[in-house]
Amino acid sequence: MSNIDLNILRDQAYKIACDHGFHDKELSNEHFLCLVISELMEAVEADRKGKRxxxxxxxxxxxxxxxxxxxxxxxxxxxxxxxxxxTVEDELADAVIRLFDLAGMRNISLELVTKDMADGIDDMAESCKDETFTESIYAISTLVSRYDGLYDFPTAINDMIMAIFGLAKYLDIDLLWHIEQKMKYNQFREKMHGKKY
Structure with missing residues (x-):
C-alpha cells in the first residue's frame, strides 16, 4: 500500500463528484465535513446492525x-x-472518498498521508485497540474541531484519512479495495446519487 499515490484517488473521487453534480454550486468546508461525518455515523449504524x-x-x-x-x-x-x-466497510470507504473529494476541491495534497502511510496507519491502528468502535469513530469525527487553531486544514484532512485507514487496519479491512469498488459503483449512479445534496 505504500506505493499508492492517494492524490490519484483524490483526483478520481473529485472528478466523479463533479460529474454527478456535487460541485455545481460553491459550498463550505463545513458542508463537506458534515457529509464525511454522516458517512462515519452510517458506519456506526452498520456496526450496530452487524452489517459486515x-x-x-x-x-x-x-x-x-x-x-x-x-x-x-x-x-x-x-x-x-x-x-x-x-456495510461497515462500505461506509468507511464513503467517508474516505468524501475526504478525497474535499481534498480535490481544495487542492489539498495527500502526500503527508501517503508518505507516512505505513508508520502512521500502524500508530492509528494501535490507538484503536483500547477504544470501542464508537469511540474510534467519535475521535475521527471530532479531529478537525480538535485541530482548529493547532494545525492547518490540509493537515487535519490528511490525519482524518490516516485515522480511518488505521481503524480499518485494526478491523482487518482492506479499505483501499473497498474505496476502489465504491468509486467504480459511484460512476454508475445518477446525478447527486438521487439525493438533494
Missing part, C-alpha cells in the same frame, strides 16, 4: 451472477448491492 462485508459471499455472488441479459456493469451493481452496500 463477507468476502466468501461476495466471491460466490460474483461467480453466480450470470443472467445472460445483464451487462457487466449491471452484474457489478447487483453484486455490490447484495454484498457490499451499507
Amino acid at each position: 462485508f463477507d468476502k466468501g459471499k461476495y466471491e460466490y455472488n460474483e461467480i453466480t451472477e450470470c443472467q445472460g441479459w445483464l451487462t457487466a456493469e449491471e452484474k457489478f451493481i447487483n453484486v455490490f448491492n447484495r454484498c457490499i452496500k451499507d
Whole structure:
C-alpha cells in the first residue's frame, strides 16, 4: 500500500463528484465535513446492525451472477448491492472518498498521508485497540474541531484519512479495495446519487 499515490484517488473521487453534480454550486468546508461525518455515523449504524462485508459471499455472488441479459456493469451493481452496500466497510470507504473529494476541491495534497502511510496507519491502528468502535469513530469525527487553531486544514484532512485507514487496519479491512469498488459503483449512479445534496 505504500506505493499508492492517494492524490490519484483524490483526483478520481473529485472528478466523479463533479460529474454527478456535487460541485455545481460553491459550498463550505463545513458542508463537506458534515457529509464525511454522516458517512462515519452510517458506519456506526452498520456496526450496530452487524452489517459486515463477507468476502466468501461476495466471491460466490460474483461467480453466480450470470443472467445472460445483464451487462457487466449491471452484474457489478447487483453484486455490490447484495454484498457490499451499507456495510461497515462500505461506509468507511464513503467517508474516505468524501475526504478525497474535499481534498480535490481544495487542492489539498495527500502526500503527508501517503508518505507516512505505513508508520502512521500502524500508530492509528494501535490507538484503536483500547477504544470501542464508537469511540474510534467519535475521535475521527471530532479531529478537525480538535485541530482548529493547532494545525492547518490540509493537515487535519490528511490525519482524518490516516485515522480511518488505521481503524480499518485494526478491523482487518482492506479499505483501499473497498474505496476502489465504491468509486467504480459511484460512476454508475445518477446525478447527486438521487439525493438533494
